Amino acid sequence: MPQVISDPAELRSVLAGRGRVGFVPTMGYLHEGHATLIAQARAECDLLVVSIFVNPLQFGAGEDLNKYPRDLPRDLGVAGGAGADLLFTPSVDLMYPDGFATRVTVSGVSEGLDGASRPGHFTGVATVVLKLLNLVRPDRVYLGEKDWQQLAVLRRMVRDLNVNVDVIGVPTVRATSGLALSSRNAYLTAPQQARAAVLHRALRAVQERYAAGETQVQALQQAGLDVVASDDAVELDYLSIVGAGMQPLDSVEPLGVQAAERDRNDRTEADNRNMTRVLLAARMFGVRLIDNLPLVTAPQVEQGQA
């Protein structure tokens, strides 16, 4: 008679037995944000893999696939300096051979915000990240919080498909000006990058209005929109306040209630702080930029689960 198991964790423990493998998937042109991801993974894992793959499937028609910045020698230096053991650099032909026909779609969390502005984008992201997870088989995957909706989509995918990996979100690294680090910042001159910090100031304005007691989303968003309107280089796509499922909110809980919620639901404080978030996307000087912040300023520490 075989042993009957209905609990996946038990199943895994029967089948498991390796050291901890960490994984940082990237599209290359690594910056300090990536280095932070890599360094955190280095500290927590036995073997650390960084991938560089500019994924055609997540770029729409007219987007910047062909001009996306690439510099492998530089990336080797950044990844190695931050502690990567392996750099995985698959070719497009290898990732998408003739006859490739499979897609991973995540409904709900992928549908608004960037999902609305970039049709098919998150399907491309989910599909390639699942492929990479299957190739690398890491115990932990590290993803930047700058791409907050992407992080939510991938958490959902990992949970839904029982991918045996912990998803670790790592806080956004910023320039002194507040501008979120991004490979796409390379498209901007230094003065343009300084101007682009207006996006971070807009998010901060929302935080400040919330800290002052405002709970109506429309008023909170207006605080951000006022800052955005101060610079006519900003072509705003969206500035939205959303919950953990990326759903639009009408109002948010005041700080005191959030604390009560935390106690009632046994959430960690960090979970709680990150639940409600302000996200924006805008085009400046021809470059699409995204950023986001939690409604309260605090050290953000969080940890996913498979």
Place this chain on the structure above:
Amino acid sequence: MPQVISDPAELRSVLAGRGRVGFVPTMGYLHEGHATLIAQARAECDLLVVSIFVNPLQFGAGEDLNKYPRDLPRDLGVAGGAGADLLFTPSVDLMYPDGFATRVTVSGVSEGLDGASRPGHFTGVATVVLKLLNLVRPDRVYLGEKDWQQLAVLRRMVRDLNVNVDVIGVPTVRATSGLALSSRNAYLTAPQQARAAVLHRALRAVQERYAAGETQVQALQQAGLDVVASDDAVELDYLSIVGAGMQPLDSVEPLGVQAAERDRNDRTEADNRNMTRVLLAARMFGVRLIDNLPLVTAPQVEQGQA
């Protein structure tokens, strides 16, 4: 400096190091066909997992989800007798918790035949099998050739998503009458099962016409349709001759040319024999039955790749 790897096989060899795990996913109510799968897996693997999960996601509205036959004690006996080490029996709530939002779709190969008759069916199959593969993480997964299109869809998915598993197709086991074994045969009385063998005779008639030199698909199909028409209990859904990608064919290569193709393309004889296949689906006595055969009668041996 990290080591740079662009070849997934190399990546895997760096990360690997376990015994061979075999996996047989089923919906339970195990019969001799399953026992054959399990016995083959037993002979080839160190640890053998059989799952039983009646997957709601692959049943359409009005299909037989609720009445699908279930008998866990009996299944334990069959699986254990055939050599299974573990029986994995996840609950529906565990497989599809609240908020479940992810689907795996495979275009092309999943679109005709059963894919046309059962919308969403293969998305449900691909999604649950990927989940099970992620939970079990086998080295080899064994699937019956009775569900030929399903096998093709899952081969495509495994290849496209870089799932690290070998897909092994195992030939259909038949009753003495020729009827393909299936859990759904339990819906039929013994006399009805005897009548249902007409479906196998129809497939055999196509084989025989091909062996006699016919290469036009319409004429080959007619040979099968003539047999089907001999029993008015058959409500035929389709009888189709398709290639490896499940694409409909107008004509097929004669036997001699198939041999030449084999030499030219370095295929194995078994690959070649299995490339062109006649598939049918029909309802008899209220039960939907499917079956298929290669165009030539021969021992069928094949092996997939991840």
